[in-house]
Amino acid sequence: MKTMKTTIRLIIGLILAVVLVACPQQPPPPAPTITVIGKVLTHDGKPGAFLPVLVADQKTATDASGNFSAADVAIPYDLVVLQASRNQAYVYEGLSRRDPIVLVSGSGSTYDNASEVTLTSSNVNTTPPPAGGFADGHITCLGVATRQVSCGITGSVFPSVKHNVSWAGPSSVFINFYALQMHKNSRNVVTSFLRFGRAENRHLTNAQPSTGNFALEPVQNQAIAGSTTPPPGYTLVSRALGFRALGHYLYPFSYELDQTGIAPNFSWASPAVPGMDLYLSASARKGDAHVYAYLAVTPVDSAINLRLPTPPEQLQPADNALGVTTATTFSWTPFAEGVHSVSVSPVTPGALNLTIYSAATSLQLPDLSSLGYPLPKGVTYRWMVGGFAPFASVDDLANGVPYIYGVSSSGGSGQRVFTTAP
Numbered sequence: 001m002k003t004m005k006t007t008i009r010l011i012i013g014l015i016l017a018v019v020l021v022a023c024p025q026q027p028p029p030p031a032p033t034i035t036v037i038g039k040v041l042t043h044d045g046k047p048g049a050f051l052p053v054l055v056a057d058q059k060t061a062t063d064a065s066g067n068f069s070a071a072d073v074a075i076p077y078d079l080v081v082l083q084a085s086r087n088q089a090y091v092y093e094g095l096s097r098r099d100p101i102v103l104v105s106g107s108g109s110t111y112d113n114a115s116e117v118t119l120t121s122s123n124v125n126t127t128p129p130p131a132g133g134f135a136d137g138h139i140t141c142l143g144v145a146t147r148q149v150s151c152g153i154t155g156s157v158f159p160s161v162k163h164n165v166s167w168a169g170p171s172s173v174f175i176n177f178y179a180l181q182m183h184k185n186s187r188n189v190v191t192s193f194l195r196f197g198r199a200e201n202r203h204l205t206n207a208q209p210s211t212g213n214f215a216l217e218p219v220q221n222q223a224i225a226g227s228t229t230p231p232p233g234y235t236l237v238s239r240a241l242g243f244r245a246l247g248h249y250l251y252p253f254s255y256e257l258d259q260t261g262i263a264p265n266f267s268w269a270s271p272a273v274p275g276m277d278l279y280l281s282a283s284a285r286k287g288d289a290h291v292y293a294y295l296a297v298t299p300v301d302s303a304i305n306l307r308l309p310t311p312p313e314q315l316q317p318a319d320n321a322l323g324v325t326t327a328t329t330f331s332w333t334p335f336a337e338g339v340h341s342v343s344v345s346p347v348t349p350g351a352l353n354l355t356i357y358s359a360a361t362s363l364q365l366p367d368l369s370s371l372g373y374p375l376p377k378g379v380t381y382r383w384m385v386g387g388f389a390p391f392a393s394v395d396d397l398a399n400g401v402p403y404i405y406g407v408s409s410s411g412g413s414g415q416r417v418f419t420t421a422p
Contacts, residue, residue: 042106044168054080091356101400111166113206121214125194129183144174171206193219225267226304230284272299291411311411312385331362335387386412
């Protein structure tokens, strides 16, 4: 019996050996690769020309139009753009898109076009404010196809005012103007909306004067109420209500600010204006850490609950850590429904500044030796972590649009200090 069992085992072993020889194990398939065709722009919309770029481990550079490319890139990949003129490097971690458009600092003035605009209004309300309050009005505007516009006007601006509207990009743009009359209390919160007007699609050309005319109409007053709740340990320091149009949060008409704290519950007047959406915003602080949040509301919301998320907080390395290298792990708590921005800057100017975008909650400092910038020895840096929502991945940031447009919340940690290894 024992001999038979031994024989069976030998036969099975021979069969397995034959199978393994006939059917050798196949190597795992290679990781998928893509061709990355990207672009670098400045925040004012100009090409990021002739800048060194790392796509994964491939070194390339942008052309005069800010374009770059790299073939056979395994995903996910990291993208680094060096802006030596600003002593700055931007790092995008974990990208998978084939067409990233990333932003760097502008090389000159953000607003290189301007037009003096004369704004006049008819049907101005002259009703005096209640005792203890004051009359206020402002005119604000936004670009129909350009985001970099400076045109906010506040104070007593009726019935006529001249203002220089500035913008970036093409020499001619279309601008929407919005005018609002109101009465406010001593806390800068509107108690009654009086008149509203708009002058839309006004064509402005650089260095040429223009006009805008408002036919002000009565505003239907409504009321909103609710609460704004800061994260645990944070103090609620501001709350605002304003119009939102074309994806922009316009200058708020009610703005309550108190660095010592404001009450969480509120009940405010709100305007019902056809074609204009409303937003409520709030901010909170704890030392140097801060958080902002925005919420779409309607003029008749009566149970608003704006809860501010907890901003990222650093975990490692500890404050004043020594001997940091590219192998040191930096970690932090996550920002809800968002991605992160880690800012690293030398305490004494001279070394390279880093801005690293990541969906993860930890990273190591990048080794930029191939770009001529190894991590310097014995240098002290400050670092902090920001968060932006709602973004599902860093791919969502690499779309050529500044992330400040369209955020529902953002926040940042306080600063910590570390020193690199000698």
